Amino acid sequence: MKNLSFIFISFLLGCTQSNSSDNMNMIDNGFKTDTSSFATFLASPCEFGEIEFKNIYPKLQTIKDDAVEHIIVLDSLRATGFDVLNYSRGNWERGPRIISCNITNYYCDCQIDKLYYSSNIKDKYRVTERVNCHKREGELKSFIPDEYEILDSVKGFINNDSLTDVILVLKLIQEVATEEKRPILVLLNTANGYTLNSRNENYMLSWNGGGLHGDPYDRIELKNKEFKIVHFGGSSWKWSEEINFKFDDIKNEFIPIKYITHSFWSFYPDSTMKVDSILYEKNSPGLKNFTYPNNQ
DSSP states (O other), X not given: OHHHHHHHHHHHHHHHSOOOTTSOOXXXXXXXXXXXXHHHHHHOGGGTOEEEESSSSOSOBOOXXXXXXXXXXXXXXXXXXXXXXXXXXXXXXXXXXXXXXXXXXXXXXXXXXXXXXXXXSTTOEXXXXXXXXXXXXXXXXXXXXXXXXXXXXXXXXXXXXXXXXXXXXXXXXXXXXXXXXXXXXXXXXXXXEEEEEEEESSSSOOTTTTGGGOOOEEEEEEETTEEEEEEEEEXXXXXXXXXXXXXXXXXXXXXXXXXXXXXXXXXXXHHHOEEEEEEOOTTSOOGGGXXXXXXX
């Protein structure tokens, strides 16, 4: 966050400077110009579509060596969870250098171009950064039946590549019956989009499975190729249950490793707390065929 703040402050300082003799007038290339909402852009890049930051480098620049070259928008978006798909450089029609990269997270794809425009000063160039982002919602929706919506989601690194994967927890748009399923989907990210790794309809408790507490769903967590979903319920006597899964690279699937339960009386939680855990065998069914213990 400190790095983002420094980048943003530097950008604003550049935007407050008036054009001088070493700042050439930019030719409109069809991209919108915005020099005052960089922080807003970082928060919601896909809401901007196409944009060119023309004052992000306030002075004329020389061409940098690859070892020290950097792209401000790229560095900023990577800090928010974007992954780099590719990176290239070359010449373009308005100057001697263009550096391009494509980045993605689970809801947005962006192409970033760092553009060196020729100027009337030898070996000095006006530099801008151009960004074109679009949403990936349509891609995710292709995995979601029409009558369902996303209850929760989490992103992280599941397999051994550097692309951000996603786990979706779905629910019916209108949950009425007591035994309606809540599917869980594991989607692995690739250069060509998401692929369905696993789908399970027997892992999640139903919307009324928490007793007097109501909806038992609490949260989903994903870290270090492990994920868990926590359910919570009860009345004066509370309980929680979680099952920990770890991704098996050989089986290419999440495998259950531990089942943990907590129970306590809400009036005296410390003195009545009870914790139980069960370790799963290595040959236990993976997520695709897994059944929640209370559903067996």
